[in-house]
C-alpha cells in the first residue's frame with residue numbers, strides 16, 4: 459500500500475474527527491457566512507507528485523477553499539429552489555460515503571442498497587399519499603428525473619405505432635404539448651433527440667396564471683386527430699408556483715390517448731399539508747412524476763426521484779437496459795436499477811432521504827411546508843406594505859415573484875438585485891415574468907424564521923437607500 463494511504467488508514471479516527479469539526483465550524487457559524495461571495499481562487503493548482511495526506515488536504519481546504527463557501531444551506535438563501543441539509547440528511551449523506559455501496563440489483567449477493575431504495579420510495583409514496591402503482595428510483599436532480607420520465611414517454615409514443623425508438627432511433631416527430639414547462643424539460647427534449655423547438659405551446663389560463671388553459675389544450679388535442687402525444691404538466695411553476703388542473707387533465711385522459719407527465723419538482727410536497735393538498739388532487743392519474751428532495755425535503759444536492767407507473771416497466775427497461783453486457787445479468791429477468799434509469803453505477807443515493815423521513819416523519823415535513831408557505835405570505839405582505847415593491851403574481855404556495863414598483867423602475871431591477879445579493883445577507887434570483895424584470899424568492903429552507911423576514915426587509919430597504927431608487 460502507498461505509504462501516505464497507509465498513514466491515513468492508521469489515523470482514520472483522527473481524520474474523521476477533524477472533518478467532523480470542520481463541518482461543525484461551518485454549520486455553527488452559518489449566520490455569519492455570507493450568502494454570496496466575490497472571493498475567488500486561481501484554479502490552476504499543480505498536482506503534487508507525493509500526496510499530502512488527508513489532514514494536510516483538509517488544512518489546505520480550510521485555508522483556501524472553505525472561505526469561498528456561501529451560506530446556500532442557510533435560512534436567507536432564497537435563490538433557485540434550494541433547501542438546506544437537515545441533521546438527519548447529513549448523517550445519511552455521510553454514511554452513504556462511508557458504506558460506499560453500489561445501488562443496482564436486488565439479489566442476495568449484496569443487493570441491500572437497492573432494497574433500501576425501494577423502502578425509501580415506499581416511504582415517499584406514503585408521505586405524498588400516492589398509490590403503490592408507481593415504482594421509483596433516485597437520480598441526481600429534477601432535470602434527470604424529467605429526462606428519465608420523458609425517455610420512457612418517448613418509448614411509449616413509438617410503441618403506439620409498433621416502433622422501438624430506443625433500439626432503432628426516432629423515426630417520426632413526437633407530439634409534445636405543454637404550457638409552462640420548466641427549462642429542464644425543454645433541455646430534456648433536446649437530450650432525447652426530440653428537439654427543444656418541437657413542442658406545442660398551449661395557452662395559459664387568464665388572470666395572470668401560468669397554469670395550462672384546459673380548453674386550449676383540448677382544442678390542440680383535437681387538432682392531432684387521434685394521434686398520440688405527451689403532455690408535460692406542472693405542479694409548481696418555478697416563477698409563481700402555479701399548478702395545472704389535474705382533475706381536468708385526468709378527465710381528458712379518459713377521452714384521449716396520451717402520456718401524462720407532471721413536473722412536481724418542488725410543488726409535489728404540497729401533498730404533505732392538508733392546507734395545500736388540493737393543489738395536487740388527482741395527480742395519481744399521471745403516468746410519470748418528477749419530484750426533487752434537494753428542494754423542499756431539505757436533503758443535500760443530487761437527490762431527486764422519478765415515479766413511473768409500474769404498468770410501463772417494460773417500456774422503462776426497453777429505454778434504459780444494458781442489453782449487451784452478460785456480466786450485468788438479463789435485464790428482462792431480474793430487476794436491476796441500472797436497467798431502468800440513466801446511470802449504471804450509483805451511490806446509495808436514497809440514504810439521506812431515508813434518514814430524513816425516519817427522523818422527522820410526516821409531521822416534520824408538514825411543518826416545514828406550512829412554515830415556508832406562511833413565511834412566503836408574510837414576506838409578500840411586507841413587500842406590499844413597504845410601497846417600493848409590487849408583486850408580479852399572487853402567492854400560491856412558497857414562491858414570491860416581485861419587482862420594484864412601477865415600469866419606470868424596470869431599468870433598476872438588475873442593479874438592485876446585484877447590490878442586494880452582494881451585501882451577502884440574503885440571496886434571490888432574477889427572472890422575467892410576463893415581460894417584466896422581476897425577482898424570485900423561494901421559501902423552502904427548514905431554518906427560515908420570521909426574524910429572517912425582518913432582516914430581509916431591512917436589507918431590501920437599505921438597498922433602495924444605497925442606490926437612491
Ligand SMILES: Cc1ncc(COP(=O)(O)O)c(C=O)c1O
Nearest residue numbers: 539599600601640642696721723
Ligand atoms: C419545477 C422544476 N423542475 C425542474 C427543476 C430542475 O431541478 P434541478 O436543477 O435540481 O435539476 C427545477 C429547479 O428549480 C424546478 O423548479
